[in-house]
Amino acid sequence: xxxxxDDRKRxxxxxxxxxxxxxxxxxxxxxxxxxxxxxxxxKTYDGSCAKSWVEYFDKRRxxxxxxxxxxxxQE
Amino acid sequence: xxxxxxxxxxxYQVERTFCRRKNPFTGCPCTPAxxxxxxxxxxxxxxxxxxxxxxxxxxxxxxxxxxxxFVATGAGLYWYFTNEKAKVxxxxxxxxxxxKVGKARVGGPFTLVTHTxxxxxxxxxxxxxSLVYFGFTNCPDICPDELDKMTDVVNTMDTEFGPIVxxxxxxxxxxxxxxxxxxxxxxxxxxxxxxxxxxxDAVKATCKAYRVYFSxxxxxxxxxxxxxxxxxxxxxMDPNGEFVxxxxxxxxxxxxxxxxxxxxxxxKSLSP
Numbered sequence: 001x002x003x004x005x006d007d008r009k010r011x012x013x014x015x016x017x018x019x020x021x022x023x024x025x026x027x028x029x030x031x032x033x034x035x036x037x038x039x040x041x042x043k044t045y046d047g048s049c050a051k052s053w054v055e056y057f058d059k060r061r062x063x064x065x066x067x068x069x070x071x072x073x074q075e
Numbered sequence: 076x077x078x079x080x081x082x083x084x085x086x087y088q089v090e091r092t093f094c095r096r097k098n099p100f101t102g103c104p105c106t107p108a109x110x111x112x113x114x115x116x117x118x119x120x121x122x123x124x125x126x127x128x129x130x131x132x133x134x135x136x137x138x139x140x141x142x143x144x145f146v147a148t149g150a151g152l153y154w155y156f157t158n159e160k161a162k163v164x165x166x167x168x169x170x171x172x173x174x175k176v177g178k179a180r181v182g183g184p185f186t187l188v189t190h191t192x193x194x195x196x197x198x199x200x201x202x203x204x205s206l207v208y209f210g211f212t213n214c215p216d217i218c219p220d221e222l223d224k225m226t227d228v229v230n231t232m233d234t235e236f237g238p239i240v241x242x243x244x245x246x247x248x249x250x251x252x253x254x255x256x257x258x259x260x261x262x263x264x265x266x267x268x269x270x271x272x273x274x275x276d277a278v279k280a281t282c283k284a285y286r287v288y289f290s291x292x293x294x295x296x297x298x299x300x301x302x303x304x305x306x307x308x309x310x311x312m313d314p315n316g317e318f319v320x321x322x323x324x325x326x327x328x329x330x331x332x333x334x335x336x337x338x339x340x341x342x343k344s345l346s347p
Contacts (some may be wrong), residue, residue: 001256001259002212002213002252002259003212003213004259004260004262004263005219005263008216010221010339011215012216013139017123020264049215050300051300052213052300052301052302053215053302056215056302057215059312
């Protein structure tokens with residue numbers, strides 16, 4: 001069955017919570033965090049989203065940050 | 076006394092009109108009336124010679140021939156310019172009409188199946204405006220966002236024009252997007268949305284016709300977990316099934332609304 005609106009929302013919310021945790025602890029790349037930092041959030045995120053989605057969101061986070069840095073450097 | 080002068084002058088002019096002219100520069104030989112005119116003193120000045128008198132009459136600004144030439148030229152110029160202006164306007168109007176036909180060759184024949192299992196071809200988009208989006212149901216966030224945007228736009232068009240715009244979602248992941256899958260998926264979006272899927276070859280051919288890039292390999296199984304890389308556009312097609320415009324992630328719902336509204340209004344104004 002396809003992911004429906006509430007499935008998607010659940011995944012996006014879990015992702016956002018995890019990414020906010022990473023931001024707060026100053027980690028950019030998901031998976032680069034040390035120790036138990038954001039472990040709980042990561043578990044919820046992995047449980048709410050398909051693996052291909054997790055990979056996609058993680059990659060995009062890094063890519064977007066790099067693009068932002070590049071644009072800021074140009075100004 | 077004065078009346079005599081006028082009568083003689085009229086006779087003189089009539090004689091001039093009817094006299095035969097072999098050489099336009101010598102004018103008519105003296106006629107009896109002209110001789111009488113010439114012999115008469117008028118304003119106490121020295122009587123004019125025949126040449127002077129002819130010259131005066133000839134260069135007077137309002138001779139009939141000159142007047143005729145003037146009017147004819149004026150009319151001719153007016154007609155010429157009106158004609159040219161009409162031609163330029165016609166050319167402009169043609170260019171505007173051709174503007175739609177001269178656009179990118181997006182679209183063409185296709186054979187797919189709807190979310191209810193009914194056949195659907197390019198004939199089924201005729202007679203209505205269509206917003207066509209290519210995506211897949213396992214899409215993380217872009218497809219749902221674009222479909223929400225499309226739904227928003229179609230809702231507005233419904234209130235402004237009635238149900239003349241049909242939203243269409245075409246899958247580029249036929250392995251996983253079965254008819255049931257499509258049916259389930261599109262229930263989240265506009266009630267009139269049509270979901271289209273088909274065989275791998277049919278989907279590939281449709282994407283090709285619409286110039287949509289997609290990366291699904293042919294041998295995936297329904298349970299596989301993968302993402303499809305695809306170009307993110309939705310296309311506006313007119314009631315003739317012709318491509319009008321493409322909208323991407325950077326176009327807001329308002330952008331799209333404006334452009335669709337404009338296209339529909341232009342279409343209405345050009346139709347009889």
